[in-house]
Amino acid sequence: MSSFCERLSANAICDYLKQQYVWAPGSSDVECHPVAFFPDVEEEALSFTIMDLLLAYYFQCLDNLDRHVIVIDRRKCGWIPTKKLLVHLNVYFSSYIEYVVILRPQGFFQRIVSDKNVASIHNEVSFVVHMIDQPEELFRFIRQNQIPIELGGTLNFKISSWVDFQIHLPGVASVSTA
Incomplete structure (x- = not known):
C-alpha cells in the first residue's frame, strides 16, 4: 500500500474529500493517537473503493508511528452496514x-438486536471496539475541543477549507524550494 499512498494527493481525490465521508481534522485522542471521524451518512453512499482512497490519504497525511482511532457515527444506519464496515477495516x-x-445504530429494530450484533462484531475484528449511545460519551476517549461540532464537540472544522489547504500546500512547498 505504501507505493499507492505515495502517489495519492488531495488534488486527485478532492471531490471525494469534499463529500465529507471521512474527516481527519488533526484531532487526537487522550493518548495522542490521531483520530478520523466517519459521520453518519446513508448506508450505500460510501463505497469501499472510495473509503480506501480516503483512508489511504489520511493515513499518509498523518504518517507517524502511531496507530489511529476511528470514530464511526452510525446512529441512523443499521447493524449490517456497520458490521461490513468494521470487517472491511479489519481486513x-x-x-x-x-x-x-x-x-x-438507534432505530427501534436496531436496539432490539443490538446485543447479538455487538458480540459478533467483537469476535470478527482484531482491534478494540467501543460502543457508545450518545456523542457525549466520546469525551472519555477524546477531549471535547478535539471533536467536531457535528458530533457534540467544540472543534469548528470545515472540510472544504481543509481540502483547499491540502491542495495548495504542495504548490507552496515547490515554490519555496525552487
Missing part, C-alpha cells in the same frame, strides 16, 4: 487502527 487497515468507537 485492510487493522495495522493502522488502535481502536474504534461506534455511535450505535
Whole structure:
C-alpha cells in the first residue's frame, strides 16, 4: 500500500474529500493517537473503493508511528452496514487502527438486536471496539475541543477549507524550494 499512498494527493481525490465521508481534522485522542471521524451518512453512499482512497490519504497525511482511532457515527444506519464496515477495516487497515468507537445504530429494530450484533462484531475484528449511545460519551476517549461540532464537540472544522489547504500546500512547498 505504501507505493499507492505515495502517489495519492488531495488534488486527485478532492471531490471525494469534499463529500465529507471521512474527516481527519488533526484531532487526537487522550493518548495522542490521531483520530478520523466517519459521520453518519446513508448506508450505500460510501463505497469501499472510495473509503480506501480516503483512508489511504489520511493515513499518509498523518504518517507517524502511531496507530489511529476511528470514530464511526452510525446512529441512523443499521447493524449490517456497520458490521461490513468494521470487517472491511479489519481486513485492510487493522495495522493502522488502535481502536474504534461506534455511535450505535438507534432505530427501534436496531436496539432490539443490538446485543447479538455487538458480540459478533467483537469476535470478527482484531482491534478494540467501543460502543457508545450518545456523542457525549466520546469525551472519555477524546477531549471535547478535539471533536467536531457535528458530533457534540467544540472543534469548528470545515472540510472544504481543509481540502483547499491540502491542495495548495504542495504548490507552496515547490515554490519555496525552487
